[in-house]
Amino acid sequence: MASPLPVRDGVGATRLHVPTEGPWPTVAAYMIERFFHLDPERLLVRFDRGEIVARDGRPLTRHTALGDEEFVWYYREPPVERDIPFDVEVLHQDRDLVVVDKPHFLPTTPGGKFLQNSALVRLRNRLGIPELTPIHRLDRATAGLLMFSARPETRGAYQLLFENREVQKVYEAVSSRPADWDPTAFPLVYRTHIEKNRGEVCVRVDTDREPNSETAIEVLSADDRVVHTLLRPHSGKMHQLRVHLAALGLGILNDGFYPVLRPEVPDDFARPLQLLARELRFVDPLSGRQRIFTTRLALQEAPSGA
Structure with a gap:
């Protein structure tokens, strides 16, 4: 399944499968529970900035209903990495x-x-x-x-x-x-x-x-x-x-x-x-x-x- 987002800084967008039904009223609510270790408000802000998109590249909002999209794409936020001091x-x-x-x-x-x-x-x-x-x-x-x-x-x-x-x-x-x-x-x-x-x-x-x-x-x-x-x-x-x-x-x-x-x-x-x-x-x-x-x-x- 082709990504609607291009490779950025050498990294491809991440694809997430979203349930079409369940106890979550919105896609955002599902992702907040799915990524419980992240700050919920920070995740909602990513929706507001248009950083989480549908298969056609259309930005989703924090109010997009569960079931509207089966897959979403987004760029992972870069972790604080320890440098690996060896080259390829x-x-x-x-x-x-x-x-x-x-x-x-x-x-x-x-x-x-x-x-x-x-x-x-x-x-x-x-x-x-x-x-x-x-x-x-x-x-x-x-x-x-x-x-x-x-x-x-x-x-x-x-x-x-x-x-x-x-x-x-x-x-x-x-x-x-x-x-x-x-x-x-x-x-x-x-x-x-x-x-x-x-x-x-x-x-x-x-x-x-x-x-x-x-x-x-x-x-x-x-x-x-x-x-x-x-x-x-x-x-x-x-x-x-x-x-x-x-x-x-x-x-x-x-x-x-x-x-x-x-x-x-x-x-x-x-x-x-x-x-x-x-x-x-x-x-x-x-x-x-x-x-x-x-x-x-x-x-x-x-x-x-x-």
């Missing part, structure tokens, strides 16, 4: 694709506490491409290769590559070496069933269900402190690589989620998650040519010479 490096740009190295700590898209400090917004502003859209995503904590579509006309062809699992992805990770480390157990393929429940930040593993995630894991190097692994996921479940390594006793260094969820703390830029998207390989759906992209980043905790 553009590795490749053509008419259709932009491929970058995303640093640790930078989210792929705006969300929560981050708006301007997201790879998408930074790139839209830098490259002057308001239509730029990520074709896949990396967790905020994960660094490495990230691919964007530059044109809506060809976006679907590249999105299908990921949907059909036609993109070969390779990652690296560095984990603490367990006391009972057995290098002869690798390489191996690890499979399990992963599910994400609404409202929970971590995924769950169900050992009684058929596996829906698979990762090939091999060891690149190890020393008396850490193990450096190469990971080839054959599925794309949320937090898959982090969960699989943790299940093998190789929880990734500086992971606050697995194997144990730790209390949220401010980012420590000196201790990034040791997970890196290293390589993307696929047959281009437009040209038919093989394309290979490789990161220029490295994991700081990897054994020297690895």
